[in-house]
Amino acid sequence: MPNTQxxxxxxxxVRRDILRMVHKVNxxxxxxxxxxxxxxxxxxxxxxxxxxTFDMDGIGEDLFFLSNGHISPVFYSVLARSGYFPVNExxxxxxxxxxxxxxxxxxxxxxxxxxxxxxxxxGFSVALGAAETKKLNHDKHLVYSLHGDxxxxxxxxxxxxxxxxxxxxxxxxxxxxxxxxxIDGATDDVLPMxxxxxxxxxxxxxxVDIEQGNDIDAILTGMAEAxxxxxxxxxxxxxxxxxxxxxxxxMMHTHAWHGKAPNDEQLEIGLAQNPETLGDY
Amino acid sequence: xxxxxxxxxxxxxxxxxxxxTELGKTNENVVALCADLIGSLKMDDFKANHPDRFFQVGxxxxxxxxLAAGMTIGGKIPFTGTFANFxxxxxxxxxxxxVAYSDKNVKICASHAGLTxxxxxxxxxxxxxxxxxxxxxxxxxxxxxxxxxxxAATIAIAEHHGPVYLRFGRPKVANFTPENQTFEIGxxxxxxxxxxxxxxxxxxxxxxxxxxxKALLEKGIxxxxxxxxxxxxxxxxxxxDSVSKTGCIVTAEEHNYLGxxxxxxxRVLALHHPxxxxxxxxxxxxxESGTPEQxxxxxxxxxxxIIKASEKVIKRK
Numbered sequence: 001m002p003n004t005q006x007x008x009x010x011x012x013x014v015r016r017d018i019l020r021m022v023h024k025v026n027x028x029x030x031x032x033x034x035x036x037x038x039x040x041x042x043x044x045x046x047x048x049x050x051x052x053t054f055d056m057d058g059i060g061e062d063l064f065f066l067s068n069g070h071i072s073p074v075f076y077s078v079l080a081r082s083g084y085f086p087v088n089e090x091x092x093x094x095x096x097x098x099x100x101x102x103x104x105x106x107x108x109x110x111x112x113x114x115x116x117x118x119x120x121x122x123g124f125s126v127a128l129g130a131a132e133t134k135k136l137n138h139d140k141h142l143v144y145s146l147h148g149d150x151x152x153x154x155x156x157x158x159x160x161x162x163x164x165x166x167x168x169x170x171x172x173x174x175x176x177x178x179x180x181x182x183i184d185g186a187t188d189d190v191l192p193m194x195x196x197x198x199x200x201x202x203x204x205x206x207x208v209d210i211e212q213g214n215d216i217d218a219i220l221t222g223m224a225e226a227x228x229x230x231x232x233x234x235x236x237x238x239x240x241x242x243x244x245x246x247x248x249x250x251m252m253h254t255h256a257w258h259g260k261a262p263n264d265e266q267l268e269i270g271l272a273q274n275p276e277t278l279g280d281y
Numbered sequence: 282x283x284x285x286x287x288x289x290x291x292x293x294x295x296x297x298x299x300x301x302t303e304l305g306k307t308n309e310n311v312v313a314l315c316a317d318l319i320g321s322l323k324m325d326d327f328k329a330n331h332p333d334r335f336f337q338v339g340x341x342x343x344x345x346x347x348l349a350a351g352m353t354i355g356g357k358i359p360f361t362g363t364f365a366n367f368x369x370x371x372x373x374x375x376x377x378x379x380v381a382y383s384d385k386n387v388k389i390c391a392s393h394a395g396l397t398x399x400x401x402x403x404x405x406x407x408x409x410x411x412x413x414x415x416x417x418x419x420x421x422x423x424x425x426x427x428x429x430x431x432x433a434a435t436i437a438i439a440e441h442h443g444p445v446y447l448r449f450g451r452p453k454v455a456n457f458t459p460e461n462q463t464f465e466i467g468x469x470x471x472x473x474x475x476x477x478x479x480x481x482x483x484x485x486x487x488x489x490x491x492x493x494x495k496a497l498l499e500k501g502i503x504x505x506x507x508x509x510x511x512x513x514x515x516x517x518x519x520x521x522d523s524v525s526k527t528g529c530i531v532t533a534e535e536h537n538y539l540g541x542x543x544x545x546x547x548r549v550l551a552l553h554h555p556x557x558x559x560x561x562x563x564x565x566x567x568x569e570s571g572t573p574e575q576x577x578x579x580x581x582x583x584x585x586x587i588i589k590a591s592e593k594v595i596k597r598k
Contacts (some may be wrong), residue, residue, distance in 0.1 A: 057355050065351075106383050114354055116383045119374050125347020126379055132336065132348065133355035136312070156375070159344035167336075 002045050007216045009277040010081060011041045015247045016280060017077035017090055019270045022261040025094040028102065031257035032148065033074035035179050035214070035242040039146070040078040042219045047227075049141060054084055054111035062141045063130055065115060067123020068148035068177065069103040070259065075113075076100050080281075084112035087281045121154025123147055124174065128164050131172045142230060145174045150182030153191050158203070164235040165204025173226045175238040178213070181255035200237045213242035248273055282473050282498055285457040285491055291428035293449035293485075294392040298323025299428075300435025301360060305331045308358065308439055314349055315362045316342045321451075322362035322392050346372045349387045350379035358439055359387050365394035365448055366407040373413055380444050381417040388438050389414075393451045394424075395535035396563070396580055397485055397573040406568035412540020414446040415513045421466060422513040424448040424534070424542075426487035428456040430510060433464035441466055448484065450535075452573045455488040458508075467511045469519035475505035478591045479523040479530040483509045483542050486533040486561065486582060493587035504591060512542050517549045524550065529557045529594040533587050535577075538562035557597035559590035 002010070014037045022028035044050070048062040066075050073093065080087045085099070092098035099108040103118030115126050127145035134141060151157070164172065176196060184190050193199070197207050206229050210222035222238060229236045244258070245251025248270040251262075262270055304311045305327045313327050314336040328335040338345040342363055349359035361368065368391035369376070380387045391410065398406045415422045421443060425431040431449045438445045458470075472487070473494050482490035487508045494504040505523050509516065524530050530550070532543035543560040550556045563580050577583045 059355055063354070115350060115385070116378050119378045122343075122347050122375055122379050125344045125375075126351035128344075129348035129351020129359075130354045131351070133352045133357050136333070136357065137355050139355070156343040156347065159339075159341035160347065163338060163341065163344055163348070166339075 004216050007041050007045055010045065011037045011216070012274045013276065013278040014041060014074060014077045014081065015274045016271055016276060018073040019248070019262060019267055020280065021073045021077070021090055021093040023267045026261045027094060028073055028261060029070040029259045030073065030261065031181070031244040031251060031255070032068065032071040032177065032179065034248060034251060035244045035246050036071055036074050036146065036177055037247065038214050038216050039175065039219055039240060039242070040074050042216055042223065043144060044078050044082045046220060047223050048144060052083065056114060058114065059137060059139055060141065063114065063143045065123050065127040065130065065143070065145040066104060067117055067145060068120065068151050069117030072102065072104050075104055079112035081278070085110065090281045120148070120151045121156040124157050124160030127172060127174065128160050128169055131169050134171055142227070143172045145172065147174065147176050149176055149178050149180065149193070149196070150187050150190065152176065152193060152196070161200065161203045161205065168233045169235050170231050170233050173223070173230065173236045173238060175240050178239050178241045179244040181244045181258065183255065183258050185255055196239055204234060205237045206234045208236065208238045210238060210240045213240040214246045282475070282494065282503065284495070285472065287455035287457050289456055290453035291456045292451060292453045293425055293428055293431040294321070294451060295323050296425070296428035296431030297390055297392065297435050297447070297449055298326060300432040302326040302330070303436055304439050305334070310356055310358045311360065311439055312336065312352060312357045313360045313362065314338055314345050316340055316345050316367065318363050322390070324362050342367045342372050343375050346375040347379050350383060350385040353385045353387060360390050361387065362390050362392070364405060365391035365410045366405055369410040369413045370407060377417060381420050384419060385444060386442055388445045388447060390435070390447045392449055394448045395450060395484070396568045396576040396582065397450050397452045397535065399452065399573045399576065400570050402570040403567040408537045408563050408568065409540060410448065411512055411534070411536050411542065415540070415545065419443060420513065421445045421511065423466065423511050424484040425510050426484055426508055427454060427458050429460050429462060430458045430464065433462045434510065437464035437466060450485055454485055457488060467514045467516055469516035470508040470510070471519065472506040472508050473504065475503035475527065477502045477504065477527060478595055479505045479507065479527045480533060480587060480591065481507045481509045481520060481530065481542070481546060482533040483512060484535050486535055489584040490533055490587055492584035493591065496584065496588055497591055502591065502595065509542060512545060515545050515549060517553070520546060520549055521554050524554055524556045528598045531559045531561060531587060531590045531594055533561035535582055536562055537565055539565055557594050559594040561586050561590050
């Protein structure tokens with residue numbers, strides 16, 4: 001299993017991938033992608049028990065569902081660098097005839113993706129369905145999911161969140177990317193959601209906080225704690241406090257880079273802040 | 282002309298329930314979800330016999346569709362059950378992204394479709410669902426005509442890989458197709474042979490089409506009735522073969538003429554064999570409260586309407 005330094009090196013490379021992918025097509029969502037780079041790298045390299053090869057049913061391995069599909073750049077980079085498809089294919093992001101659609105999909109057969117996401121708020125339900133099937137199949141592996149905080153404004157989430165506790169779905173760890181930003185501004189300005197911890201607890205979930213969501217050791221510790229809480233009759237929620245745009249100074253602490261690509265000059269600045277570690281695609 | 286006997290009125294939703302009960306015994310991968318309408322959808326037996334494979338989701342249809350999509354991952358075959366309105370319009374985006382675009386093997390089973398829901402009125406009488414579902418790439422759309430056919434279709438769709446919309450209804454209607462029939466998705470059933478007019482009907486209108494054909498025969502008009510249970514994929518060949526003989530066609534459905542069976546048929550004809558066509562369907566309107574019979578008469582969806590449409594279309598030849 002890779003150590004923290006190796007995970008950090010991969011994270012730096014993933015940041016470069018994200019910047020280069022969105023820059024090339026002058027579109028895509030770098031802010032949330034950068035904020036979740038440490039989480040994705042830790043999840044795929046260290047936390048999940050997964051098979052080397054991909055099959056849709058995923059029996060006998062942990063599963064991951066990305067609900068906030070717009071952060072596809074980080075998802076694609078980490079999938080490629082975890083061996084699901086050639087790293088060179090990142091070069092086709094958002095281009096015509098590519099498997100790397102703007103938002104993730106199963107439609108083009110990209111290994112590593114089990115459901116389309118992009119229209120927000122659907123990931124809880126899908127992940128919970130997969131968790132139910134794991135129970136029916138007596139498969140002891142876990143289901144992981146990731147959701148944006150702004151995304152929780154969609155009502156369907158709360159249908160799923162209510163269902164999970166009522167049905168004792170305790171083989172799921174759902175992480176909320178708590179970066180406090182959405183397209184139009186701070187979540188507290190657009191539609192304040194109050195205490196997410198209080199809400200999830202009121203809905204019957206066990207909640208784990210990861211205050212330093214861009215610190216790999218903090219992620220590994222927090223997720224280990226979350227894993228230890230599975231199998232106890234309650235679903236587990238991780239509130240992962242991240243910084244949008246993390247690792248590129250001018251993209252941090254603002255919603256401005258939610259869905260905007262850097263220009264040539266900005267790209268160079270961002271890449272200079274993240275020196276090549278494992279080789280660019 | 283071949284005639285058909287009503288073996289006793291039965292509701293199509295009970296045919297769905299019976300089919301699901303059968304699947305419970307024969308296919309251990311079949312799971313069922315319901316949004317607080319177990320009795321209405323006749324899912325009681327499946328629930329009682331397979332509590333581990335039955336999921337009560339509460340009044341939360343969006344979550345039900347997403348759960349069903351997720352359950353396919355790992356090999357389950359989910360059947361969701363609620364009214365047609367809440368199976369389609371309410372959850373269109375969930376079906377579009379999590380089921381259809383994701384190519385998930387979900388069977389969306391919808392009762393109380395159309396006007397024959399009756400007294401509950403327009404909030405519950407969806408007349409747009411066939412259109413909504415047929416527009417989704419990869420979605421199979423089936424609208425069965427009686428108890429026996431609904432039971433057979435329910436069993437058949439479990440063997441078909443891919444998303445399916447199965448539409449049926451609330452009231453007790455004539456049960457006239459064979460018991461224990463084999464249901465072939467996408468294959469029209471020719472019910473009568475005729476030379477003067479083709480009548481293609483779906484759902485509750487199939488029996489009305491047979492009644493119309495009998496009355497037309499007394500007027501010296503021979504009608505060829507096709508039971509189009511699968512609206513998508515449509516059996517183009519059966520339709521074209523029939524109109525090449527009769528030269529005109531009436532389509533009949535419990536649905537808006539916009540987006541329904543009639544439009545699908547019109548496209549086939551326009552492309553391959555332009556033919557005069559009349560539409561027995563609702564005229565871009567909402568429904569209202571009333572008994573099923575009153576509503577079908579008021580909105581022109583019964584045998585009388587099919588007879589008038591047939592006489593009209595024959596004159597257009």
